Amino acid sequence: MDRARRGSRIVAGSAAIGMLLAAPVQAKKKDAAGPVIAMSDSFRAAAASVRAALEAGDLVTAVSRLSTLQPTSDFENYAAAGLRFEAATRRGDIQAQRVALTDMFKTASVPPADAPRLRYMAGLYSFQVGNYDDAVAQLNYARTLGYTGIDATMLMADIQMRRNKPREARPFVDQLLAQYRAAGRPIPAAWYDRAIALGYQSGDWAAVGALYRERLAAYPSTGNWRSAIANYLTAPGMNPQVQLDLYRLQAAVGAMASERDFQAYASLAERSGHNAEAKAIIEAGRAAGKLVATQTVTAGLMKTVTPKAAKEIGALPALARKATAAGDGSAAAKVADEYFSLSQFPKAVEFYRLALAKGGVDAGRVNSRLGVALARSGDLANARTSLAQANGEWANVAGFWAVWVDQQARQSASSTPPPVLARTQAVAGS
Template sequence: MRALVRRGGLVIAAAMAMVPATQGIAARDKPTDALMTGSFRVAAGQARAALDAGDVNGAAAQVSALLPSNPLENYTAAALRMEVAAKRGDPQAKRKALTDILESKAVPAGQEPYLRYLAAYYSYYLGVFNDALAQINYARQMGYNTTESTVLLADILIKSGKPTEGLALVDQAMEQQKAAGKPVPATWYDRAIGVAYKQGSWGEVAKWCERKLRAYPSEGNWRSCLANYLTAPGVDPQLQLDLYRLQAATGAMASERDYRSYSTLASAAGYDAEAKAVIDAGRTAGKLDATEVETTKLLKTVKVKAPKTIAALPAQVKKAKAASNGMAALEVGDVYFSLGQYPQAVEQYRLALSKGGVDPTRVNGRLGVALARSGDLPGGKAALAQAGGNWTNVAGFWNVWVDQQAQAKTGLTPAMSAPTS
């Protein structure tokens, strides 16, 4: 966000360096203007000519020698100082010149709200957040409620230790941007994600990541968002597995670490065939070296265990059907899920829910993914909506994927459709 504000500020500063000075000097040329003395008009004109010629030092000397004696001259001198400061890249001097402009009592009608916004920006840039907050609120109270002012206020609040209020304004700025028919820059989402991450607010991290992925669904963004969420404390191995599974589904497996972590988790959970498939995929993708000791050892183990796990499934299915509760069906469903046999997994998850004795928020999370991966996207969304507890955020990420599959089926890419807030 700061980078955005700064970039916008540089554009604004360039405009500011020209507009007030031009308006002030134009005003002195009016024959009916009796407020500009002849000597001041000549001296200001010389400073203007020096600036136009690129002689910044000469202009600075001439501007510092000006002796304004009334509001219009105060305004003109301050505007010239602003332009000198802009050409020198001196934010302290820009901020001081803005104060003088605002105190000149000759600001053109309707320009003060914008100038207050600029004052807020330069105070923010200089780290004077109390003044920045006062100035931006003043500007907005005077009617300067642009998207850029909302973005700036959001960042001021975040820098002032009020991240919750700041993020609410990031949200408002995004709505303003969309209402204007403009795309929301990816860096706005990144700023919000970064603030939520720093707070340790993992629900907010997930929310902002989901919004970014709807607007910018690249493989790199999927990996970044899922990798960030995987660092959350207390994410149990089953949740981690579903995040890695989603990373694989989105084509976002990008490193040796991704494949090693995924395969290790799958093996530890007893999903040996899945672990083997992940290692094989990593080697095919050139991300896992066939001579690497750790994965070679793991592969040797899971290759032996995987056939036994698969062979035991028919008996486990019978056991689950006869069980008094749904725990056995849930376990069998998870094994089918790990094998990519999603219709069979759906059957077992539904059996588990019907028998009870299981956490429905967890079962519905897996059921939703299994349905979607079986081709039943509406059914998948319906089940994912019933996920809860620790599975809420993971289900939210998968819900984004489901929506993108639906968009692909209709011939639209996610970027062609309106981002969902």
């Protein structure tokens, strides 16, 4: 972990002090980088004995010898504090590490190049002992010295969240994710979750959707898909048709996991006038063992939609002819929606394109569903183009489907034989 590595680097810095202890006594020129090294022979010998015990792993002896150090110069005070820090680090004594760092800061011998990192470490140790005020002060000091590491941003976010200050935490969490992205490093799932939780608390559903999509691209498990869709569906005021397409996506990724999932999807499809789709999802739920025939809501729904589904399918050819002759695209969009609900995706593509050509339709909705229909027909490249053109309230659901399209494309690419192998197979089969 970054924080542990930072600590080990400071121990390495303390070891460098040990190298100075073994060097001849000489003062640096005033214009040389770093502290002026000024140690008496007696201090050098006493400090060297501490270093020897530390290197031997004899902490008891090292701590005992530390108490005999009697620094008299600024650099000797710095070196003694560095040795106390190393001993405290080896013991895992955070409080003692923090005290040793404070003693180092009291000197003028802290190398300027090390000061930003040391201030960050002071903030970390204050955080670990629960002194959040000092932790923030040290981290801000480190920032003024130029320390802008991911670990410092993470720590500031942690502090504000532990203080139950989500408004103050959110800018740090956003900055943290941006730093991960800029560094090309994978964002830990836990930080996506924290950012999403802060988005919920602030009611920023656009950010919640974007974060869920990014999280799904990085962690595309079935369970993560279900959690993302189920949670996003709780957004207030969501268009029922957008909700329906999210349930369709949940089914497409195989994330229908409970009676509630199937029941909610089927009920929404029925209310949208897609009786055959409602019937199909109830049958799928029963086949998956998530619904039983005696379940009250879906049993009643099945009784209602079954005769309507047959009429719906029978009326579709005539509706398609009328839509083709209509002056605008609204009838074509409705016919496309019907074909879509029946999983007849190539026909849905045909009529969504007709609807866009004729005009007079919600282009965001039509482009979103055209993109899905293209993807379900196997045309992933054009699916991306159409989904990217979805706007308004449809942009978010189209974005979720775009993540699924990208995952389908990767799966297809990984299952396609390399060109040489493909040609070999073709020759072998000829």
